[in-house]
Amino acid sequence: MSAEMQVFLLPDLGEGLTEAELVNWLVAVGDEIRVDQPIAEVETAKSMVEVPSPYAGIVAVLHGEAGQTLDVGKPLISVAPVGAAVAAEPAVADEAGPAEVVSEAPAASAAAEAYRTEEKAGSGNVLIGYGTSGGGEARRTRPRKAPASATHVAPAPDFAELSLSRTRIPGKLSAVISPLVRKMARDHGVSLDAVPGSGESGLILRRDIEAAIGRATRETAPVEVPGLKAPAVVEPAAGIQDVRTGLSIASRTPVRGVRKAVAANMTRSRSEIPEATVWVDVDATALLEMRAELKKRDPHGAPGLLAFIARFVTAGLKKFPELNTRFVTAEDTAGGEMQEIIAFDGINLGFAAQTDRGLVVPSVRNAHLLNARELDVEIRRLTTIAREGKATPTELGSGTFTLNNYGVFGVDGSAAIINYPEVAMLGVGRIIDKPWVVDGQLAVRKVTELTLAFDHRVCDGETAAGFLRYVADAIENPGTVLADL
Numbered sequence: 001m002s003a004e005m006q007v008f009l010l011p012d013l014g015e016g017l018t019e020a021e022l023v024n025w026l027v028a029v030g031d032e033i034r035v036d037q038p039i040a041e042v043e044t045a046k047s048m049v050e051v052p053s054p055y056a057g058i059v060a061v062l063h064g065e066a067g068q069t070l071d072v073g074k075p076l077i078s079v080a081p082v083g084a085a086v087a088a089e090p091a092v093a094d095e096a097g098p099a100e101v102v103s104e105a106p107a108a109s110a111a112a113e114a115y116r117t118e119e120k121a122g123s124g125n126v127l128i129g130y131g132t133s134g135g136g137e138a139r140r141t142r143p144r145k146a147p148a149s150a151t152h153v154a155p156a157p158d159f160a161e162l163s164l165s166r167t168r169i170p171g172k173l174s175a176v177i178s179p180l181v182r183k184m185a186r187d188h189g190v191s192l193d194a195v196p197g198s199g200e201s202g203l204i205l206r207r208d209i210e211a212a213i214g215r216a217t218r219e220t221a222p223v224e225v226p227g228l229k230a231p232a233v234v235e236p237a238a239g240i241q242d243v244r245t246g247l248s249i250a251s252r253t254p255v256r257g258v259r260k261a262v263a264a265n266m267t268r269s270r271s272e273i274p275e276a277t278v279w280v281d282v283d284a285t286a287l288l289e290m291r292a293e294l295k296k297r298d299p300h301g302a303p304g305l306l307a308f309i310a311r312f313v314t315a316g317l318k319k320f321p322e323l324n325t326r327f328v329t330a331e332d333t334a335g336g337e338m339q340e341i342i343a344f345d346g347i348n349l350g351f352a353a354q355t356d357r358g359l360v361v362p363s364v365r366n367a368h369l370l371n372a373r374e375l376d377v378e379i380r381r382l383t384t385i386a387r388e389g390k391a392t393p394t395e396l397g398s399g400t401f402t403l404n405n406y407g408v409f410g411v412d413g414s415a416a417i418i419n420y421p422e423v424a425m426l427g428v429g430r431i432i433d434k435p436w437v438v439d440g441q442l443a444v445r446k447v448t449e450l451t452l453a454f455d456h457r458v459c460d461g462e463t464a465a466g467f468l469r470y471v472a473d474a475i476e477n478p479g480t481v482l483a484d485l
Helices: 106-119 179-187 206-215 257-272 285-297 305-319 372-388 393-397 461-476 478-484
Strands: 006-009 019-025 038-043 048-052 057-062 069-071 075-080 275-283 325-331 337-343 349-351 353-355 358-360 401-404 424-428 432-438 441-455
Touching: 038 075, 179 206, 257 358, 275 432, 275 461, 285 305, 285 441, 285 461, 285 478, 305 349, 305 372, 305 401, 305 424, 305 461, 305 478, 349 372, 353 372, 372 393, 424 461, 441 461, 461 478
Parallel strands: 349 401, 401 424
Antiparallel strands: 006 075, 019 038, 019 069, 038 048, 057 075, 275 441, 325 337, 353 358, 424 441, 432 441
């Protein structure tokens, strides 16, 4: 008797991400698993993700240990058919010799061919960045004779000879390739039967599920999730002396996950963007009074201050669209350098959110179409899932402009670093009592500071100052502006 072991390769979990940190295994060698069962928690540069298995069977090999960084496209788990003998201890691929894989059964050849055809269709947006390999067809090898005593699945298959099946079970046709697409639909209560697929031959892609979710109510039921783990493991380094300072090194903390992504993004922003900053003090008394009045009428439905400011920002960006662009450099047809400013038909408003895993920037998609109440609902929803580590790469990486409320940390202003590849960021400081001249008389007012960092390549100071002044005037006279909106 012979058996085929299926190897699941770590997929692209977020539009071009090349690696992920294995946080925790949810299964062990010898466990029997089902299709779509979560098998591991991994942390990417954008979010924490539970990875479900596209296969059912017995766990034969776990290709990695908790805390290890795995490359996309490398083996994550090997699954043997139910009934096959597996080693009692986890096997390490590098320590065992390669094993051959049996040929596919003729009965499944038609379905498997259809599977390979879909795989070659290209990745695009097949889910939380599940992409396809784009490589050639899977090859078959001759089966190895098994010992007469028992069927044994070798712990380390020859990965070059395996069918690179990332997202679908060969032999089972469906409108969805990726188990993560199915999981996204299931988690949001979306019926796949009602979702038209935009991919080749009606294939349902991630963007189709996201569109269906967007059509549904924005209010989502709270999901109970386990506590988030620390973003990095602090390794003790007692007894080691730093050459430069002469002091003992207390610890070494690996830079990875969200912190690694933030560091790379900040460095690129500072090195590529010639930024300038303008700021202004603003009397926010009228806005606070207006919100207090709304809260009296509707204690639970009044939008927060950030939602009002977000609405003023989207209105300001319509008047000063240069700040809602992207500056790109590409190669022209002659092989030289070509620079462009790309403008967008719409606004995805990002906002900075501090989480246990680090600073992330979820974005409200098509924020220009939402009023203050709708913005408030979406900001609260995105803040919750970002802090739970459940925000999707699309929710964390699609902004066109960022609003940063660092006033919650008790500071007035900041020389902010622009969220690359955006071209501007508006910061809001704390609101405090300050002396202010009103109609020629000194009074105590609620004052905040607005700070705008902008890319000087896309506009001059007049544009930046005009946008900043528009938002400041809206905060000082919210009734008048909201009436126009």
